Amino acid sequence: MAVGVLPGQFESRQPKLFVDSDFSSASPTLNTPPSPLESVNSNSSRPFFWEVVPLCDLYSVAHVILLPSSLRVSYDPVSSRHGLSGANAAVKGADGVNRHQPHPETSRFLDALADLGLGQGNSATAGVSVFTAILPSTDGYASQSDFLRLRLLDFPFPISKIQETLRARQKYSACRPSPSSANSEDYLASLIEQAAGVIQWADLESSVSILDLQQYLLGLTHELRDRLNNAPWLTPHPIARKRAALIRGRPNLTAGGPVYRAARALGLDLVIIDDESHWLQPDTDDNRMHREAFLATDMTEDAGLVDRILASIARYPLPIHGVFTLSDNFFVTTALVADALGLPTNPVSAFQTSVDKHRSRLLQDPTGSSVARVSSVEELDALLLSSAPAAFSPVYPLIVKPTKGWSSECVSKVTSPRDLAAAVAKATARHGSAAVIEPFFDGPEIDANFVLLDGEVLFFEVADEPPCQADGKDAGVEATFSPEALTLPSALPGGEQETVRETLRGLLVKAGFRTGVFHVEARVVGSGTEYLDVGEGVVDLVVRHHDDMEVSKKAECKLVEINARPPGYRVSVPSRHTYGVDFFAVHMLAAVGDHDRLRLAARSFDHAAEGRTRGAQYWSRLVYVPAPKEGVVRWPSGLSPCEELKKRRPDLKERIMVAVDYCVPGDRIGMYTDGARTYVAHLLVCSRVSRRDTIEMGDDVLRAIQIEVEEE
Structure with a gap:
């Protein structure tokens, strides 16, 4: 049996089923008011319900619903009228009850799903299965292979699987379905085969009513529209294969994973330039997942660093099309390398300004007498004693910080003159840089x-x-x-x-x-x-x-x-x-x-x-979990603190979108690292209700998480 929503009906918010007139007499339960799907006679393994929706200018979507086999009864005359053939035959057992028997014929639609690794699991016990095919409206080349996964992050309707069929840079030929032409199983199978991606949603209860099903599809479609209507997956021009060099690989997979995954999704070949003994240097299968090659280079920050990096790149037999870094102290170096190779970059001078907090302060306050740069406490004393017209004239409270630094390291708020020297001493001791003094x-x-x-x-x-x-x-x-x-x-x-x-x-x-x-x-x-x-x-x-x-x-x-x-x-x-x-x-x-x-x-x-x-799809709160005390990290339960929290508090688990632990048992931690708080985890919570709800949830998470630290 095929039941479809006609074009234009979907947005009316008046769900209405349109049924083949020959079949309506055989399915009185489809009349309004809607009844649970158990009472609907459906062809064995065939789509029960479908609709093709023009989502926006960029995409159409095809929603297809399958019933579990326990709700299916063959109705061959209808099946043949719709171009479908039954896969189960209803036979009467000795007890007089109809039994479903397997039929040797297969379903092309189910085969198309299976080819993508999708479909119903145990069809005898499963609920109502819902699939959505994403169909771009124009030809083009895939911008990235994880486009759909990214756009569906934290989708409010549970997802079972996402299958993206496009590799980055791959050519895609548009499928332009007509909502009225999706009238056979073969056609639906072809939509699955031509889709850029297919989503299998979590099964619905088999007791769902037709009205609730249509409201569910309405919600799915509106949410998909908000995520896709302004976001092309394809670019009209062929995408050249390119290679990027990351100067200074990330310290571990936790910090580097998002970078390496993004490179793979974009179809970029990634080369890592870093010191000997970096964890990505060994040519293992795992490391080859993250990078094409590793160029061992002495990364000592001295006058010869740029030349050493250029020499490593010159020895590499394949072309490098861009260089980048995520390490603050290598911004200028990376810009100099890109400039020397004629690769895309912002001006070196721009990076020189950004990494020097005194120079960047002067962008906005070029003549401020409350801004100063000193290299030592002695230089501060001399500055304070100066009687020059443009002499430094501090106005408290002040901020003192290293001109070169990050993560709030060694940054101090100074509320009185007696603390100024101590703050300058702390700032100049970090990275061997000068200190900048500026207003708070x-x-x-x-x-x-x-x-x-x-x-x-x-x-x-x-x-x-x-x-x-x-x-x-x-x-x-x-x-x-x-x-x-x-x-x-x-x-x-x-x-x-x-x-x-x-x-x-x-x-x-x-x-x-x-x-x-x-x-x-x-x-x-x-x-x-x-x-x-x-x-x-x-x-x-x-x-x-x-x-x-x-x-x-x-x-x-x-x-x-x-x-x-x-x-x-x-x-x-x-x-x-x-x-x-x-x-x-x-x-x-x-x-x-x-x-x-x-x-x-x-x-x-x-x-x-x-x-x-x-x-913004919701309000979100990133919660930092600080080290509770100095000592050695322990996991008494055998689970990491974030996983233990989710197991102990399932009410919080549903609202935690991301949870990352930084430490493992045996790690020694302190309360502070380089003058900044030591964090042992972070969690992201969200709310579609209100900002306050999100903040309350974040506070609950911070109170509930338990970090076991054993004092030495």
Whole structure:
């Protein structure tokens, strides 16, 4: 039996079944009101219900529903009228009950699913199976092989399997189905065979009613539209095979996995340049999954480093089309290598500005007398005693930080002159760099992530960092700026987010950056919002009292630092899951100059919901789990802390999108690492209900997770 929804009916929100007139008399249970599917007679293994939906200009989808065999009864006259043949015959047993007997004929539709590794498992006990074929509307070349998996991250309807049939750079010929022509099993099988991807959703209960089934399909389609309608999978032009060199491989698979997976999905050949004895150097099967080759190179940061890297590349027999790094202290080196080889890069001077926090501070405050750079405490003392007209005139509170540094290492808030020397000593001891002294900007701290192409903003997001230890009114010089959580989308008013966008984009372009991914940290001074306890211990960014709203009109965005790279591997997680943008893929496409695919990779979802930034599929909260004390990590239960939490608290498990442990039993950890808090895990939680719900869930997770540390 085939039952289809006619074109135009799907969006009416008035689910209605259209049934072959000859068959309707044999299936009175299909009349309204809808009845459970147990009462519907269905052809044995054939599609029970299908519809082809023009999803948007870019895609059509074909939804197909199969019943479990326990609900199927043969009805050959109808089957033959629909071009279908029965696979089971109903025979009467000795007890007078109809029994289903296997028929030697096979189903082309089921065979098409099986060829993709899809289909019903134990069909005698399974529920109602739902499949969706994704059918691009135009010919083209696949931008990446994991496109569908990325766009379906955290889909609100449970997914059993996703099968993507396209490899990166592969040619695809469009399938343009007509909703009215899907009238045979052969045609449905051909749609599966021609699909760019097929989704098998988790089975529905066999008691589902036809009305609920149609509402389910309506929800699926709307959600797919929000994820796909602005995101082409294909590019019209052939995609050349390219090779990228990663300068300084990642320290481990946890940190490097997202990079290597993105390279594979893009069809990029990846070469790693790093020191001898790096974990990716051995030519093992596992390592070959992550890189094409490893070029052992002395990475000592001295005057000869660029030449040594160039020599390694010159010895490699295959062409290198781009170089990139994710290590802050190799930005300038990588730009110099790219420049020497004539490969895509931003100007070397732009990186020289971004890695020097004094130079980047001067982008926004070129004449500020409250900004200084010193190389030692002695130089600070001399500066403070100077009587020159442009002498340094500190205004407290101040921030003191290394000019070269990352992850809030050795950053201090100084509230009085007596602590200034100690803060400078701490900052200059790190990386052998000078210290920059600058004003403390009081206001909500944010992370702003940009994707630029020739100066155009392709993607922009703001994430909120709640107050950290050093934000406290009584915070001393030992308090850290280590983040405690990150919440997306931002609760800043739209006008203030626009101020952030224009201010920081202007500073990036002023520094010389034109194309790539940029992770910029900033504060909003004079914001119309502030962090308050909104009840039951929940702290969030909320609009100030009405009398203070005039302040928001004067809000300014003050730069903290520019990171000319994607956010770190853990801070990239909420962006990828919330907006569907993989910054590591964008970063590599910029490095090889593939601007067509860069544009495609920078497309966020298209969800629009009250209270959320357009494109965000939900509110999310990245929770950092700090080390509770110094000592040796233990796993008493045999499970990692994150896995133990999910097992002990199934109510939290459903809301945890990502959970990553950093430590294994026997690891020795301290409370601080290089002047910043030591973290032992991170978790991403989400809510489609409200931002507050997400924050509450994050707080619950942080309270519930148990990290066993044994003191030595």
